[in-house]
Amino acid sequence: MYADRLTELAIELGFDGWLINMEVKLELQQITHLKEFVDHLTVSMHKSLPGSLVIWYDSVTKDGDLLWQNELNDKNKPFFDICDGIFVNYTWTKYHPKCSALVAGKRQFDVYMGIDVFGRNTYGGGQWTTNLALEVAKKAEVSVAIFAPGWVYQTKQGPNFEDANNRYYF
Numbered sequence: 001m002y003a004d005r006l007t008e009l010a011i012e013l014g015f016d017g018w019l020i021n022m023e024v025k026l027e028l029q030q031i032t033h034l035k036e037f038v039d040h041l042t043v044s045m046h047k048s049l050p051g052s053l054v055i056w057y058d059s060v061t062k063d064g065d066l067l068w069q070n071e072l073n074d075k076n077k078p079f080f081d082i083c084d085g086i087f088v089n090y091t092w093t094k095y096h097p098k099c100s101a102l103v104a105g106k107r108q109f110d111v112y113m114g115i116d117v118f119g120r121n122t123y124g125g126g127q128w129t130t131n132l133a134l135e136v137a138k139k140a141e142v143s144v145a146i147f148a149p150g151w152v153y154q155t156k157q158g159p160n161f162e163d164a165n166n167r168y169y170f
Contacts, residue, residue, distance in 0.1 A: 003041035007048050017045060017053035019087060020079075026064040034060075039082040054083040055112065071096035072103045072111050085110035087145045091121045097140035104142075112145035113137045127151065128168070 006018060020038060038056065045052040061067050061075040068089035069076050080086045085107075088100065092113060101108040115133045119126025124133040130146075137144045148154070157164035 003037055003044050006041060007044040010045065010052065011049055016051075017049075017055065017084070019055045019057060020083070021057035021059060021087075023057075023059045023066060025066045026060055028064055031060070031062060031064050035078065035082060038079060042083045053085065055085045055087050056080060056083050057087045058089045058114075072100035074103075077103060080104070080107075080110070085112055085143075087112045088114050090114040090116040090147065092123055094123060094136050097137050097142045101140050101142050108141055109143050111142040113142055114145050114147060117146060117148040117151040 009015070010017065018041065020041075022034065026034065038054065042054040045054055056076070056079040058069050058072075058076055059066060061069070062078045063075070067075070068091065070089050070092040072080055072086055072088065076086060088096070088111060097111075097113050100111045100113070104111050113133070113136075114122070115124075115126065115130060115137075116122040117126050117130050119129075122130075122133060123136060124130060126133075134144060151157075152164045152168045153161055157168070
């Protein structure tokens with residue numbers, strides 16, 4: 001029922017899909033229901049809104065633990081298998097993207113390695129060195145999910161916004 005309502009809401013509001021972020025410990029029975037929900041939402045979205053995406057955030061494991069994996073592995077892959085991709089937590093190491101690609105197989109580009117541009121425990125340090133994380137993800141042939149791309153503006157990087165923004169993106 002809720003999955004159908006979220007699909008209707010996505011259509012009405014022009015959303016491209018949903019990011020499912022469950023940052024809470026769950027009982028095993030709840031995991032069974034959660035997986036049914038994610039599967040139904042994905043099917044419903046694809047049927048009603050072709051091209052839409054349902055992405056799982058790396059937080060709750062298949063055992064119900066709130067334990068970020070920082071990679072795609074056997075603890076979060078059951079969710080990856082029933083939706084369109086996974087947004088991996090930001091605190092990964094240089095080895096996690098390649099390991100995730102291997103686990104994903106032909107769906108390696110459905111793995112989105114999280115990068116926090118503010119640099120909060122993110123690989124490479126974020127900010128002016130965000131490119132280091134991008135290079136590792138590119139080499140591993142996975143995708144990225146960039147959190148806080150407005151960092152240049154939000155932190156008032158100098159000498160002025162336009163110059164700083166051009167320096168950051170180009």
